[in-house]
Amino acid sequence: MFASACSKLLRRITFPIRGHRTLSLFSSTGTSSWSKVVSDAEKIVGYPTSFMSLRCLLSDELSNVAMHIRKLVGTQHPLLNTARGFVYDSKNNLQMRGLIVLLLSKAAGPSHAADDALGQDMVSGIYPSQRNLAEIVELINTAFLVHRGVVNLKELTVSDGLLKDMEFGNKMAVLSGDFLLANACTGLAQLNNTEVVELISSAIGDVVQGIYYENYSSAEDGLIDGVDVASWKEHMFLTHGALLAKSCEAAMLLAKHDKQAQTLAYLYGKHLSLGHKLNSDLQPFVKGEMGQPVTFSLNAAPVVFHRQLVGKDRWHQQLQQLDKLMCVFIPTQLLATVKSEKGVSSALDLCCFHSNKALEAIKAFPSSKARSALENIAFAVTKF
Template sequence: MRDCGPVQARQWYIICRMVSKSRGLVHDSQNNLQLRGLVVLLISKAAGPSSVNASCQSYDMVSGIYSCQRSLAEITELIHTALLVHRGIVNLDELQSSDGPLKDMQFGNKIAILSGDFLLANACNGLALLQNTKVVELLASALMDLVQGVYHENSTSAKENHITDDIGILTWKKQTFLSHGALLAKSCQAAMELAKHDAEVQDMAFQYGKHMAMSHKINSDLQPFIKEKTSDSLTFNLNSAPVVLHQEFLGRDLWIKQIREAQRKGRLDYAKLRETISAGKGVTSAIDLCRYHGNKALEALESFPPSEARTALENIVFAVTRFS
C-alpha cells in the first residue's frame, strides 16, 4: 500500500477489518481471489514507462511500476470487493421461516449496503487523487457497466419459474463482459494511460484484460462440470456458459423439457441435470470458448516486450485455460 496520512491509514484499517470478517470475498481455501489488482500491477510492469512521452517521469517508480498505477490497482480491488459485498444482499421476499430471524437478515442487508458504499466512496476518493480525467472516465464507465451487467443477471423472465433465461452465447458474452470483464479491461487501459502510453498500447492492455476476464469467468462456470469430485447437491447457474451453449445446441423447447424432467417435488435435481448437460456438447464447447479467449489474451501480450511480468501474465492465462 502507498504511503498515506493517519486519516487514510485509519480508513484502510477499517477496510481491512471489514474484509477480514468475510475472507471468502478475497480468498478461499485454495486460491487468492484478488486477481484484478495483481493483473493491473503486472501489466503496468510489463509495459514499463512510455518511451515517447516523458511527462510522467517525475512520478515515483518502484520496481518498474508508478505509484499512481499502484493506487489504481488498489482502487480496482476496492471496486470489485464493494460489488461482492453488495451482491451479498439477501432478497427478503424469498426467505422462509427456516432461514432465520427476519431482523437479522434486514440488519445484514444494511451492513452490506453501508460496507459496499464505504468501499466505493474510498475508491472514488482515490480516483480523484490520481488527477487524470481520462482514468476517472474509464473507471466510471466500468462502474456503469458493472451495474448494467448485474441488472441483466438479476432480471429473468417470468416464465419457467425464473429458472433460466432465453439467451444465446452472443448475448451471454455481452452481459458477461459488462459484469465481469469491463472493470479489469478498463483498469488495464487506465494503467497504460497513467504511464502516458499511446492508444495502441492502451488498446492491447484493454484486450488482454477483456479476454483474460472472459476466460476466467468461463473457467469458473465449468468447474461444476469438470471437477472429479462434485457433490450431488452442488448447484450451478443455469445461465452459465456451458448451460447456455447446451441450450443453443438443443433448442429452447428441448432444454425446458430437460429441466422439467430433472424436477422432483418442485425442486431441481442438479445432479441429474448436470449429467444431462455433461452428455451434450455444451461443456466441450465452453472449454473451446475459454481457450479462444485465452489465445486472444496471449495475442494482445505479444505487443509487450519479453519480461518476467509478461511471463506472469501469460501464466495466468495458461492457468485458466488448462483443463487436464
C-alpha cells in the same frame, strides 16, 4: 402448466440464498499450479497484493463498520463470509485484478512520452499512480462484492435465519459497499487524470448495468428459457470483463503509452476475464464427483450453450422428462443432462479462445518476467 412444473423443479434444487452472488472473478481453478502462478507474479510486482487495500481496511471508519458486522456472527447472512474473505480466503484471489494491472504496468515499462521526473518515482518498474490505480480497482471490486451480498428478503425461508438479522445484514452490506466505493472514487480523483477518471467511471457503469441485467431475469426464467449465447457474452463482459479491461487500459494511460499499447492492454484484460469466468462456470461440469453436492448457476456457460444447441423445444422436453422420472430432482441430474450434449465442449472451446486472444494481445510487449507471468496466468485459465 409447464411453467408450474419447472417452478416445482426449481424449488427442489438447492442453491445459495438469492442475492448471495459473488463478484469475485478469480476463484481458484482447483490446481496447485494456479497458486504458484499467482505467488510468482506477486514477487515480480514487489509485494503481495493481499495488502493492496490494507490502508483502507485498517482505517478508523472501516474499523467501526467491522464492529457492526461482528453482530452478524451466528447468523447466516452472506456478508459475514464476505468479510472473512478480506482477512483470509484459500479459495479466492480477491486481489487478482490489481495484480494484473501491476503486471501489465511493469510489462509495458516506461513510455517515451513520460517525463523524466515521473520515471524517478518508479518502484520495481511501476509508477506510483499505477499502484494507486491497482488499489482503486480492488476497492471498486470489493464494494460491488459487498453490495451483491444483499439478500432478497422476499425469498427467505425459516431455515435462512431470523428476519431481523437479515435486515441488519443488508443495511451493513449497503453502507459498507458505499464506504468502499466512496474511498475508491476519492482515490480516483487524486490521480488527476480526466481520461482515467472517465474510463474507470464507465467501467463502474458497466458493472451496474450488468447487475441490473442479471436481476431482471428470475431464477425460474433461467431454468425454462434463460439467455442465448450472444446475450450471455454481453452480460459477462459487463459484469466480469469491463472493470479489468478498462483498468488495464487506464494503467497505460497513466504511463502515457500510445493508443496501441492501451488497446492491447484492454484486450488482454477483456479476454483474460472472460476466459476465467468460463473456467469458473465449467468447474462443476468437468470436476464434479458423482454423489457429491453440486452448485452451479442456471446461467452458467455450459447450460447456456446446451439450451441453445438443443433448442427451446427439446430443452423443455428434457426438463419435463427429468420431472417425470426423478422422484427427487437434484442438480446432479440437470448437470448430467447438460454434460450429455455439446454444451460443455463448446464452453471449453470458448475458454481456450479467450486464453489465446489474451496471449496474442501481449506479444507486442517486450520480453520480461512480467510478460511471462501474464502469459502463465492466461495459460492457467484453461487448466482444470
